[in-house]
Amino acid sequence: QKEVEQDPGPLSVPEGAIVSLNCTYSNSAFQYFMWYRQYSRKGPELLMYTYSSGNKEDGRFTAQVDKSSKYISLFIRDSQPSDSATYLCAMKDTGGFKTIFGAGTRLFVKA
Amino acid sequence: ETGVTQTPRHLVMGMTNKKSLKCEQHLGHNAMYWYKQSAKKPLELMFVYNFKEQTENNSVPSRFSPECPNSSHLFLHLHTLQPEDSALYLCASSLGLASYEQYFGPGTRLTVT
Numbered sequence: 001q002k003e004v005e006q007d008p009g010p011l012s013v014p015e016g017a018i019v020s021l022n023c024t025y026s027n028s029a030f031q032y033f034m035w036y037r038q039y040s041r042k043g044p045e046l047l048m049y050t051y052s053s054g055n056k057e058d059g060r061f062t063a064q065v066d067k068s069s070k071y072i073s074l075f076i077r078d079s080q081p082s083d084s085a086t087y088l089c090a091m092k093d094t095g096g097f098k099t100i101f102g103a104g105t106r107l108f109v110k111a
Numbered sequence: 112e113t114g115v116t117q118t119p120r121h122l123v124m125g126m127t128n129k130k131s132l133k134c135e136q137h138l139g140h141n142a143m144y145w146y147k148q149s150a151k152k153p154l155e156l157m158f159v160y161n162f163k164e165q166t167e168n169n170s171v172p173s174r175f176s177p178e179c180p181n182s183s184h185l186f187l188h189l190h191t192l193q194p195e196d197s198a199l200y201l202c203a204s205s206l207g208l209a210s211y212e213q214y215f216g217p218g219t220r221l222t223v224t
Contacts, residue, residue: 008151032211043115043201043215044154088154097142097166097208101154 003027006089006102015111019076023089023102026070030091030100033065035074038086038104047087048074079109113137115216117202123222126192132219134185134202142208143185145177148199148218160185161208192223 006023013019021035031052036044048063050056050072056063062075072091076083089102115136124130136143145157159167160179174196176188185202199220203213 002153004153006153034211041217043203043217045215046212049211092211094209097159097161098156099211099213103151103153 001026003100004089004091004102007105008103010106010108012108012110013079015079015081015109017079017109019079019083019107021074021087021105021107023072024070025072025091027091027093027100028067028070029093031094032092033063033072034090034092034099035063036088036090038088040085044088081109081111083107084109115202115204115214117216117219119219120217121220123224124189124192125224126194129188129190131189132187132200134216136183136204136214138204138214140204140206140214141182142205142210143179143182144203144213145185145187146201146203148201154201159208166208194223197221197223
């Protein structure tokens with residue numbers, strides 16, 4: 001079983017739609033949960049970060065962590081064509097130095 | 112230059128060639144990383160350096176040889192590669208090994224013919 005599972009997509013939605021991106025994981029020691037966004041021909045950049053469980057909101061983006069289900073989500077409201085990118089979930093425990101990444105979900109938002 | 116830079120951006124090499132990838136970070140970070148990114152696969156951590164000392168070699172074949180002369184520069188020396196080594200090679204840095212945030216360069220797209 002992979003430590004982090006993420007559907008690579010692609011996911012195609014119309015402009016203005018609510019997008020839900022998800023990852024599951026198996027390591028209960030993970031405490032840091034991140035979402036990175038990677039545009040074409042660019043490296044990933046950190047979009048949001050959550051420590052332990054709960055929700056975090058930043059503008060149109062909401063990150064959720066459910067540690068009991070080992071499931072994390074990223075919601076994008078009022079999606080825009082500029083949101084078209086690959087979204088990678090990433091996780092890390094407090095004691096280690098390795099960050100474990102998902103495969104990334106390719107998102108297309110159509111105008 | 113700001114952030115993390117990588118050169119070259121694209122590289123095509125034959126299986127018998129020797130080439131090097133270069134990464135430079137202008138953030139004052141102490142940890143640097145090499146990752147391999149292949150289509151529809153998770154980022155694969157290859158090497159980790161902390162204060163220019165190697166702390167991780169993630170079972171990477173010896174045809175990949177890293178070098179970290181100081182905390183700002185990281186190289187990946189390549190020789191006798193295989194076609195399956197074709198991928199995007201990403202360099203990243205972080206303030207320290209415990210940091211949750213990594214800053215990535217744009218990557219080098221490598222094609223092995």
